[in-house]
Amino acid sequence: MWMTLGLSFTAIVAWWISSSPGFMELLYGRGIAPVLLLSLGIVILVFSLSRNIMKMSVRGAIGAFLLYSVLNGLFCSFVFIVYTRYAVFQAFAVSASMFAIMSLWALTTKRDLSGWGHYLFMGLIGLIIAGAVGMFIGGEAYQFLYSAVGVVLFTALTAYDTQMIKRMSDDASMGVDESNFTRLSILGALKLYLDFINMFLFLLRLLGRRK
16 A cells, blocks of 8 residues: 555656656756755665664654655656656556566465575665666666666565565564554555666666657
């Protein structure tokens, strides 16, 4: 529920901002500083929420998650400007299908995915480094490979996080009060939200037709 709500906030804000020339000029028409500040705010908020959610009030945790969703909507508004509407919806449909399939598999498989964690973390670090390198290389083949690896990585993370969240939920349901259970639910939603958004953005880079 929380993940769906967060994605809805992001989509609505992204669409609204992209439809407002004034907001787009404010965000993207004044150099790189506004985008860098927005990106920094998003990173700080997501790390703070991940680390401190169990210390926050339930309302504070919900508010922080929804604020993050709104800020991400501001950041993602560029997709409606750079890519065609068909490309955006195509990438969303493919992402939703892949996400659903991997989540269903993770919930039903008897295979223990906990061993994936170390390799996925190392892959994530490698992807971040590759992204930084790509800012200077910028070749089409390099960017294609980078995006393809990103799709594979976040597809695997979807399965891993789904199974870990299921285990956490099963454990929590046995001895955790309602407030802490809500906090854990929001934390799980945040992880799956990140998996979905990143999968969508990488798929858009692969499949999307630019305007």
